[in-house]
């Protein structure tokens with residue numbers, strides 16, 4: 001028979017003693033004593049086992065908590081790396097990454113918009129008021145954007161909406177809804193003036209990239225600004 005492990009030394013000894021006592025012609029007292037020793041040894045073993053189970057439960061609980069915290073922190077880090085802290089929409093890096101990902105598997109319509117004469121808002125009422133206008137514009141965009149749209153802030157007062165698999169025609173209609181929503185919104189500026197934005201809309205076939213999509217939408221946006229602002233301009237379509 002193999003040797004008993006150290007952990008069970010006391011129990012093994014008690015068991016051996018009990019076997020010996022019961023194997024011999026002993027008196028009742030010796031048997032009772034051996035049984036008592038055995039019982040004590042096994043009660044101790046039971047107590048030790050329960051203590052170890054409790055300790056292992058505690059360790060498992062703590063490990064699960066640490067795991068959860070790690071997952072939360074990873075999620076927070078990922079969120080910060082991909083979102084604009086002021087408005088909560090996607091940041092420039094995330095917009096570039098998603099545009100390229102969409103264009104690798106299909107077409108992409110891209111809307112770029114820029115708040116008109118935004119410098120005046122900052123200069124007249126201060127930066128914090130400018131920030132509330134930026135947030136208000138994002139709220140307007142979210143309110144009317146199609147479900148498929150992914151909204152991002154790519155510059156100070158410049159935003160994009162990605163519309164994967166959507167035609168330029170439909171994207172231009174969505175941009176027009178956005179334009180109307182901003183123009184109709186009361187931004188509660190001290191002089192009661194309205195806020196407007198200009199839009200450029202591009203469409204790229206599968207295989208293109210963010211630079212081409214953004215470049216042509218930005219060119220169209222520039223046209224919208226030149227033509228008097230508060231309007232939507234479409235980029236010339238480039239066939240694949």
Ligand SMILES: Nc1nc2c(ncn2[C@@H]2O[C@H](COP(=O)(O)OP(=O)(O)OP(=O)(O)O)[C@@H](O)[C@H]2O)c(=O)[nH]1
Pocket residue numbers: 114115116117118119120122126127128129130131134155156157225229
């Ligand atoms: N409040 C605030 N202002 C910002 C932020 N980022 C950029 N800006 C401001 O946005 C303004 C951009 O102004 P311009 O590029 O001259 O353009 P604009 O006045 O909007 O005029 P147009 O685009 O030609 O219609 C500047 O005053 C910047 O300081 C921001 O995070 N918060």
